[in-house]
Amino acid sequence: MVIYGVALLSGCLLAGAFLGDLLGELIGVEANVGGVGIAMLLLILLSDRLRARGRLNPTSQRGIVFWSSIYIPVVVAMAARQNVLSALEGGPAALAAGTLAVAVGFLLVPVISRIGRPRDADPPDPDPGADQ
């Protein structure tokens, strides 16, 4: 049933949000500490386990896939509801932050590519049975 997938996804988000609030409470910051990230981890682990046991059939998975495939439109809606006008004066900051992040990234590609390079150049084939 599609709702099983949606329910699993919702449960993960709720658990993540709760743990994030709890973590914030514990370390004394007024924030949801990593809740969405925790929810993502939970979803990865739980769905992986459930699928391995055959408890999450393709129909149920559709309930999660739908939400994942609609995230760009949701982000568009999110962008459309922000207070852009009062952000305008900060425009150059956004431009600079985005541009510099890309520049630093480009510069680091050759540096980090060297890590692990001495081992064999081609990664070995994925072990059989590890993936479906």
Next chain:
Amino acid sequence: MTEILDLLQAVLVRHGLVTAFAFVGLVVWISYLVSDRLTRGRVHGSAIAILIGLVLAGVGGVVTQGDRGLADIPVFAGVGLLGGAMIRDLAIVATAFGVDLGEIRKAGAGATVALVIGVLGSFAVGAIVAWLFGYRDPISMTTIGAGAATYIVGPVTGTAIGATSDVVALSIAAGLVKSMLVMTATPFVAHRIGLDDPRSAMVYGGLMGTTSGVAGGLAATDERLVPHGAMTATFYTGLGCLLGPSVVFVTIRALFG
């Protein structure tokens, strides 16, 4: 005639969320058309759609003098619900579905190092820029830093730590600039940065992180590298959402709070 328009408006307002689905669908459709016809696919439709979203938020602000962008216009109130934190987080968490954590181990040390440095480095760069431009409270620095990671990590982090909407808008804009720049500039620098094999593509995906940017940039460079870069980039947003409103925020708060 005005009666018919009133009737139509009443229907749209009454079905706020449904109106938002239809409207955003239209925006996305136009964006992909623009991407195809005007940029020959070089700037991905998703980036154009988000850009149009920001512009529409500005239009909403001018029309209503409100602070919730397009959502302050009654007909588009549903956009506020669709793009609100609740549904947004549901959709973003869903993108983690199908990600195989084992993949990252197979990708090797380089990819993992690239991911961690990519996420933390973007935060650092963004936060420093924010500070230089006068956004000196830890919440704004962290949120704009998160935006320099991706346009998802920005608002997710901003919401989690209580940033104002204008700072969240800046973080989306920063992420959007990054995504568009990665899409368009990659083919021009690929040779110079040694982006020519699966291993360097994985490192590049981990450093850049913006999935649409990485996929677009690699497609324009060498189609065969796309899956390698996309593989590491998949982990980036999740890692950013995990580290941003936790380790990064706490660190920035300790340093600048």
